[in-house]
Amino acid sequence: MSTHTISVFVENRHGALSRIAGLFSSRGYNITSLTVAETEDPSTSRMTIVVAGDESVLEQVVKQLNRLIDVIKVIDFVKDPVIDREIILVRLDATKSTRHEIVSLASIFGGTVAAISPTSITIELTGTSQTIGDFISMVKPYGIKELVRSGKVAMAQARK
């Protein structure tokens, strides 16, 4: 098993997302994460899909994606170095005594305070999946009230 990050450029039309999601589900491929939004060209959406499977399965995934009429281009970042990021919002239990500790921990990771209340603090953090994972395990002991994670966005590194 290996994990691939795939970028899919699709026509920005109703139904395009469900076609792609349907392709994965009907073949029994499990999507680890999926993000989608419009690009600089509003007629095109860009998806970043993270999927795990055998190499031959993943090769099929890419071919099947290319076969969909709405799909313009598929990039499988299997060989190229990529820049990838995720964002999380995490709301933690926080009292007067723990608040400062949490803020300084977040700042080590490059996170910022998104909201604050007498009993909680919400941290916003962007980073690689690894960074995000590390941060979550560091703050877990304070008590996670709620957490939302975006899934990965990715692009290839610029060629030198």
Add this chain to the structure above:
Amino acid sequence: MKKTGAQIVVDALIREKIDVVFGYPGGVVLPLFDALYDAEKVKVILTRHEQAAAHAADGYARATGKVGVCIATSGPGATNLVTGIATAYLDSVPVVAITGQVATPILGTDAFQEADVVGITRPITKHNFLVKDVAELPGMIKQAFHIASTGRPGPVLIDVPKDVSVGMVDNYEYPSKVDMRSYRPNTVGHIRQIRKAADAMADAKKPLIYAGGGIIISGAHRELLELAEKTNIPVTTTLMGLGGFPGNHKLFVGMPGMHGSKAANFALQQTDLIVSVGARFDDRVTGHVASFAPNAKIIHMDIDPAAISKIISVDIPVVGDAKNVLAQLNKEVRPRRANGWNKTVAGWKGKKLFDYQPSKTEIKPQAVVEAVYRATKGKAIITTEVGQNQMWASHYYVFTKPRTLLTSGGLGTMGYGMPAAMGAALAIKDRPVIDIAGDGSIQMNIQELATISLNRIPVKVVILNNSYLGMVRQWQEMFFNRRYSSSCLRDGVLCDECKGPGKCKHVYIPDFIALAKAYDIEAFRATKPSEVDAVLKKGLAVKGPALMEFMVSKEENVFPMVPAGKPIDQIVEGQ
């Protein structure tokens, strides 16, 4: 020009040169049928079930190479198309299905006769459209026909809500061209890959050409013949490829797979090079995949990149249209002389590709198919249902021309043959169109006898009546200890003490001859071998439709057979 959505659909059909459509009206699709009422250039055939409309469109498309069109209303009308659409999808048939839909303001409210048909058909169409605005309609129809008929063809569905079909466009123009940035199928092979293929063919000691339905779809039969004759390489074609290479040619070794010929299966297992074109290594062909063609290098030419290395790992992939790719390859290949391999293959082939035990007392189903072949001098278009009838038709009718065997190979749809024959017979007038059916399958769309009768569509139905779901019974005989669970078509209330085939208390229901007569269709029955030729002669001489029933031996099996999941050289030869 000012036009309503419904008028736009009709105008588009005329511009796409569609002269016949198959459909069934209902609530929200009435505006479209109303517009068709005035369309002199488009004949509408009212089927008796929407499934038959889809199969008829499919039969029309397979027989002609043109796009077939079917029309149904929303909800149950649309869901009744589903089997027909899936049938066309698995066999890559260009069909455009137009469905009515509830008006856009009430979409998603569980309105009367509402079903999410775009959602339902997403996995069984090449593409589908929900038209939300009448202004989008002309472009979408143009794209639908383009997508259905190019690249690897397939069905496309257009769902037209009622407010769209009555909506008005002020300056309607049908687009003359399609340009889709996301859909540009590659039709010409990469020359470096072609040269690699030619080199591999020159190096091979035991090469074999394995050709599929792609030959027929792209019209590459002449190029295939040239390739085979230039290189003297034996040819096997899949069920979908029958007629893509002359079935009476000395290089032909029959079809491969579960009910393939010994020659084709042995050749596949021993070849050192498979030259595959327009075929997809279906599981009915490969049998146990890990032991398939163990010594072979594989060249795979296909228009669909996703078909390559899907099942079998390929050494030399070539993406492109079969006709183009074979023409390119024919320029590169070196002539090859027949060698010992050719002799070995010819030895496996023997005098006949398929054989059976003849009988003087019982009508053998295989003998009926042979008689149909003789009576039509091999010039008929044959449609089949699915099961034993389909396999016997493929074994004992010799197909020499493309588009002469119309059969549901991928989905395996019972009830396909008669409606498909209707579609074919409306397009092809200079050949008889014959549905070779079993007594089980024919009942799945038997209501179409009305369509055939009233429209005097000259379809000839040949029923091989063994009073069983024959292929199911065969599997139960071979793999379920002869426990004929739900496969006997005489099964009923008097069957407590079943004494076995031929000894049962029930008469056969229905009486197909009486049934045909109820539909005002001429019908003939043969119960003895001596009656077979006479019945065929009478039936085929009828100007319009006719039904011929042959009471065949009840427990006849289709052989050779490779049990599912076994290597394809582990053949059961039977009898």
